[in-house]
Amino acid sequence: xxxxxxxxxxxxxxxxxxxxxxxxxxxxxxxxxxxxxxxxxxxxxxxxxxxxxxxxxxxxxxxxxxxxxxxxxxxxxxxxxxxxxxxxxxxxxxxxxxxxxxxxxxxxxxxxxxxxxxxxxxxxxxxxxxxxx
Numbered sequence: 734x735x736x737x738x739x740x741x742x743x744x745x746x747x748x749x750x751x752x753x754x755x756x757x758x759x760x761x762x763x764x765x766x767x768x769x770x771x772x773x774x775x776x777x778x779x780x781x782x783x784x785x786x787x788x789x790x791x792x793x794x795x796x797x798x799x800x801x802x803x804x805x806x807x808x809x810x811x812x813x814x815x816x817x818x819x820x821x822x823x824x825x826x827x828x829x830x831x832x833x834x835x836x837x838x839x840x841x842x843x844x845x846x847x848x849x850x851x852x853x854x855x856x857x858x859x860x861x862x863x864x865x866x
Contacts, residue, residue, distance in 0.1 A: 798851050798852055798855040799855055799859065801852075802852075802855060802856060802859050803859075805844065809842045810840075811834070811839055811840065811841035812843070812844070813827070813830055813831070813841055813842070814843075814844050814846050814852075814856045815827035815830065815831070815843055815844070815845065816846060816847050817845060818843065818845055819831045819835075819843055823847060831843075
């Protein structure tokens, strides 16, 4: 019998496979999930945004992004590097992962890759090295 975590991962894999289906509500990955859901469109890259509203990066002094990722992975049994936050996921896959883990009562931590471009690029590199081993 599968554990709660095992059932959650099984369900997650089934959902991920179905997301490639054109009729899936999450098939349009060009717009963030929240924008699709709310029926709004936000354009621009924030270059004209006031400094108070631009992302602030608080890095640990002397710790690289790769080291930060390694620490996150070691300290958290279930960690999601996602687009958005659990209360407002910004892509269909992130929304579905959060929904499934919440449904099964799995405790997890998250990191929003959209808030830090350096983290977003570093996690892609980290993932590549993990799969190559």
